[in-house]
Amino acid sequence: MAALSIRTLSKRYANLEVLKGIDLDIESGEFTVLVGPSGCGKSTLLNIVAGLDRPSEGTVEIGGRVVNDIPPKDRDIAMVFQSYALYPSMTVRQNITFGMECRHVPKAEQEKALTNVARLLQIEPLLDRKPSQLSGGQRQRVAMGRALVRDPLLFLFDEPLSNLDAKLRVEMRMEIKRLHQRIGATIVYVTHDQIEAMTMATRIAVMHRGVVQQFADPDTVYRYPANLFVARFMGSPPMNTMPARLEADASGLVAVIGAGRPDEVRLRLQGYDAAAPFVGREVVFGIRPECIAEGSRVFSGDAPIVVNAPVEMVEPTGAETIVLLRLGGESALARITPDIRPTPGTPAAFALDTRRICLFNPETERLIA
Amino acid sequence: MAALSIRTLSKRYANLEVLKGIDLDIESGEFTVLVGPSGCGKSTLLNIVAGLDRPSEGTVEIGGRVVNDIPPKDRDIAMVFQSYALYPSMTVRQNITFGMECRHVPKAEQEKALTNVARLLQIEPLLDRKPSQLSGGQRQRVAMGRALVRDPLLFLFDEPLSNLDAKLRVEMRMEIKRLHQRIGATIVYVTHDQIEAMTMATRIAVMHRGVVQQFADPDTVYRYPANLFVARFMGSPPMNTMPARLEADASGLVAVIGAGRPDEVRLRLQGYDAAAPFVGREVVFGIRPECIAEGSRVFSGDAPIVVNAPVEMVEPTGAETIVLLRLGGESALARITPDIRPTPGTPAAFALDTRRICLFNPETERLIA
Amino acid sequence: MVRRLPEYLTIWLPLLVSAAHLVSFSLWTIWISFTPSTLVPVSGWVGLRNYTAVLASRNWQIAFDNLLLFGSAFVLLSLVTGLMLAILLDQRIRGENVLRTIFLYPLAVSFVVTGTVWSWLLNPGIGIQKLVHDLGWTSFRFDWLVDRDMAIWTIVIAAVWQSSGFAMALFLAGLRSVDADIIKAAQIDGAGPIRIYRRVILPTLWPITITVVVVQLQFAISAFDLVRALTNGGPGIATQLPALVVYDLMFQRGQLGRGAAAAVLMLLILLAVLLPYAAWRYVQRRRSNHA
Amino acid sequence: RAQSAVKPRLTVISQWSAGSDGAAITALGKKFEEKGGTWQHSPVPGFTTEMMNKLRAQIIAGDPPACSQLKGPEIAAWSKIAPTINLDALVAAAGYEKVVAPDLARLHKPGGKWISLPLQIYSTNMLFLSKRAMDKAKADKIPVTWTDFNELAEKMKAGGVTYPIANGGTRPDDGQKFEASLAGISPAAYRAAIMNLDKKALEGPEIKAAFAQARKISDWMDPNVGAQPYATNLKRFIDGDMGMMIQGGWAQGVLRNAGFKFDDFTITPGPSDNSKPVFLLNADAFIFWQRKEPDLQAGQTLMAQLVMDPAIQTMYSQITGSIPVRTDVDLSGEGWSDGQRRTAAALKDAVANNQAVLSLAHNMAQENGLTAAMIDVITEYVKNKTIKPEEAVTRLAEAVEGAR
């Protein structure tokens, strides 16, 4: 059963169309992540699902029931906000039980639910503090507790981690994921951090300008981005994209970067037969930084493809070295092992993993293969 | 010549000791990054160097001159603030020239300096806007411009990028780095983002609780963290640290993780002779996630060390897969190739790079080897 | 909907009642201004006669001139005084709390009392001038209250005394909310305290200044009790103000129609102040939405 | 009638809240209660305007007081906006009409029916002379004409009286300076110009002369007086630091309440160029509003009887310093002052010579709107010495035109 179905949903503010015909079907137990750049309409969509905002057109179904005219409290949802939105004047305990109090849940039951959630989130010692006396991570946990105590059909999370520092964010990310695995809830999770999206989601909906660009599982989104926007949005550093010419010779397709230049790069492609119609035409060639490595790296059993390319800048991050190089005159980033530090200004050998490149139609920007 | 020397500098607020005897010598042309968790005293130190705050004890020398009693404007410094601190009522042009105006620089010269800086930072089209009409990245550039136009002995940056979104932050990071290479200025740069520290610094000072824990070049800090704090602070995901027993057999040292357990892991160590005195004792064993990889990874010419370990959780980020595993009963994170997705709950083979592990004294928490 | 009736009533009723009373009272006054009402409201139509009578009267002309002078002098002086006090208090001085209370307490005093007390102080026969004379300096003159050219300034003095604390409070709040980093940046840029205030801090106080100006202007336009207690429009009719004229016509002279016309004229003056302000707010909001 | 069945009750609005006015009306209330009534007085402190606001509010609310303070032409004006009661029977029963000055009676029976009753009379142009100032000036002649007055003032000034005139600077006070001047110069011109608003008379030479005299008066005053009430000057007046005061008879009550002795000053009718006293009439009165309640109606009857009662008028005037409305009250007894006797005599004389006129400054001559418009001109003239008398004449005429 679909836990959440969104049908041709649109939202206009005055003359600004924020959401344009969104269609989504989310199965029960799924962890759906909505990603997209700031202002693309993620929060708006979530608010409409929660009933905090009304759609201009379209319907929202939760658990098979159209909820367009049902107020938020009766939609059987729980929501966690970016700012946590903890009630500042209440203790943690009151924050968590407030919803039950509103729904007139008997005291004893409230107490039981509170104890369970507090144990689950390990916030027992904090119950009598005010939100102002909590650290960021603790606040985040309390906000989660407020949602969990409800046991709803659907959890909605609006960038719940973006106010945390990097370290805490990683920890909380794992915790939420573990929680999902444990309680098996249906979750819609908004973020603009694509690492969060990749690691947490069972399916990702990439949004841009009020339109869902791609809705698929993380691997598909990463490996087969539906279009250039998705390709460039997912991954950090982002996918290297550059114009290339598609040629064909006896043994198959060849992508030529910087065709005609003395340093042109010719890459033999295997398994990209879908691109055959583009032979002889310009395409956009995409390759992720982790598919360009030091020359000695072995990507697969096959003979490695190694090119010589000039190095422009080197950024060692400790765990790896990021290299800015020129492929056939086009800039590209490579992620190489931290042991190696090529000298800027000189050429070096790089291994390319051509099994995982993407080709896009330069006009429609859609994935060819 | 030392561009900046800080001697036994302390700062107390009421009964709170924020800085405890800081000693730093920064050479001319260096890009020094101060990192440390929030509240460790980074901004306080910078403010004291700038003359915006007075030290409780100790001296500050800039360009060989003790500046304790010299007001900020005469210290020949420029500063960029986290909030940018642009004058909201002035245009970009006025923001940049305000300092020169205060120093009574002739109009013509002001104009020249302005033109140079604007070109360098590519903000010419923005000169007549007010800060409120700029995007985050543009504001950041203007703040830089205000500092650059001064051509001071010393640049101070207080978390200049932390208000930017991830994408922009990466771009600006590169830009600042390029700028440093171009103008060769002496820079003290505060951040709590260790990736920024690693990629930009010529030397990093890691601060914690008002004390400089380590002051060294990025590679040293990463490879040989002076103590457990530095080890855990630098790197994301952080270094895995776990108790281990150090033993010695005929061919050298062996670290035993989870000693006595059925799944104990024995790792032969080479080149860690400094640890010899600890044989037979407990140490803290540290290994970075990127030194644990899929079983087929070849880290060096030597025979690879491969262990079988149960997998607890798998987080594919697209560019790689992060695996939570158990080494001799202790949790550890591994970064493996994105192609491989071990199944949680089952054991898998992992290659370990034992050339780059760290051993710490569990009492002093200092690096042994 | 019925379920939410109590909540609608609580939200709407007070607001509606309040709005309705304002609208209907204004309309009523406008209507009266076109009737021949004298002691009590009556119906009838006299066209613009009440308006022409008011506009032609010396009282109104003097009142209008006075309003221009008093309004601008009072607003300017209370602005300057308030700002200066705020800046002084912003210097982290000792006893700030006490001082702030001293500058604020006149707000607690009724206009009638303020007017009366200042009339004592300013009256040359019994106040400051007499005190100085009694101290021996007999050529000292401070007789503005009885000088028809200067009397309006006594109202300015009393009004500034009474309400500059409000401006001070707002400005102080504004100064306190200036980002400390901006001041640090200016220090590094080499600006001295005066330049920092003039170039960096004060320009950020614009919105507050506008608020203060509007509030004080509103006070100036409707100033009534204070003037009545201090000069009652005198000497002669030298310190007439529109609010006094309205009251006088409506209630003292029993010329309700004319009084209403004067009141409508006063409303028009108010609108002349408020409309630009509203426009400014609108532009401001538009701009911040676009940023 | 069931008059005995109900306890008379009276609701009263007045502005008399303090001082001798307050004391007098309180005493009246006591009498009312002694006669078995319930006295419900609402003093409205402040200016007359507030009292009228209150009255207006009550009338609009359909709940007028049974009785309220009101005076002069306002009685006629206000009687049009709410029903009043007809007091003719009571007045006739008391034989009151015979003993009231005809001009005054006319004001209180607009439309020919008595609806209000005057309570006490003041002359607004009595001349108060300070004994000590007279001594300083070495003068013993009481001034009769304006020439006498002006000479005396000069003498006083020469004799060391700092300010020969002790008047105040309120609007009515300024009005009194002018009306006393004009009435003293020509009662006929006063009647024509001020009471009848005759256009020619308004621009006549007497008006100009009156303005000129008013200017002289103000020139002899302490410039620091400003808008202060005359009462501020009383001490200096008694001390001989100030010499003369053109004031209503009420000043006598005030002087007495302030503890000064009658020996310290003389009261005489204001200057009159034809040497016969001119009396500027100012009378306080009560108007009776129609009420349905029997107890209020009984109260009104009782009140009317009290107000007309010579004993009550005697009591009242002795407290405030006025003279009784009834011309048949004997003022020779204890409790009356020379000033009051002289005032009463002056009234008699003035009535006989047709020199009793209604005061402009105290709202007896015209309705408030007109009065205020005229006083505007006068007070501005008094305070602004750059305005020439001729100019003031024009302005006065214009103001009358504008206010009509």
Next chain:
Amino acid sequence: MRDRTFAPSRMLIYLVVSLFAAAYLAPLAVVVLNSLRTNEEIAQASMIGWPKQLAWRNYAAAWSGFCVAETCAGIRPYMLNSVLVTIPATIFSTILGAIAGYAVSLWRFRGDNWIYGIVTLGLFLPQQMRLLPWTIVLRDIGLINTLTGLVLIHTIQGLSFTVLFCRNYYVAIPHELIRAARIDGAGFFRIFWRIILPLSAPILIVTVIWQFTHIWNEFLYGVTFTTGQQQPVTAALIALSAAIADIPQHGVQSAAVIIAALPTLLIYLLGGRYFVRGLTAGAVK
């Protein structure tokens, strides 16, 4: 800037501030001194002077002695009247203003901006103009000459101020808080009561101070819409000062002024600090 270094300039600051403080305190000082001088003393010297001997009886007279017409009870009964009007009107206008401000800022409904705009315009509508309409209204609802009527007037007129300030304060409260509460199932009033009200202390202090002083000091409506013994303290003060036909009683008058101003002065003394703070939150938008 805000440091404590350069001494001479700081001396100057203290000097200027002290001068201003003296100027601001002068009128109060004069009144206090006069309240301790006898009427004769004031009449003979100037209004400004040191008491020869402390005339405490001025206070006795002011509090319970002097007469307003036939009632000789000083200002005491009038103080009580003022309290009876001021406190309920302050409470009602504050509470209703807070609810309305909350509704306007956080619940957005059709036409709210218009209603809100009109209500705040009320700040600018002259009092004198509203006197007669109020008379008619009070007549029609039968509240003329009652303290209840005055409470009603002050409540409705006070809304202009309280709604404006509360609304400006509430717009700064994150909307997410309301959203969270709505999802938790809380309704309009529960959200107000449990979440908004506990956060409102600063602005409520401002509105309470403002309303209290304004209503306490009001005169025109006070004398027009009450009768006899119900009049507010301002009426008694005027009675005392407007006895034009008498020797001024400056001593008693001063004592009465002090007593009558005590509640408002106290409220500023105690709340002044919060006043500035709340004003920041409420006004600077």
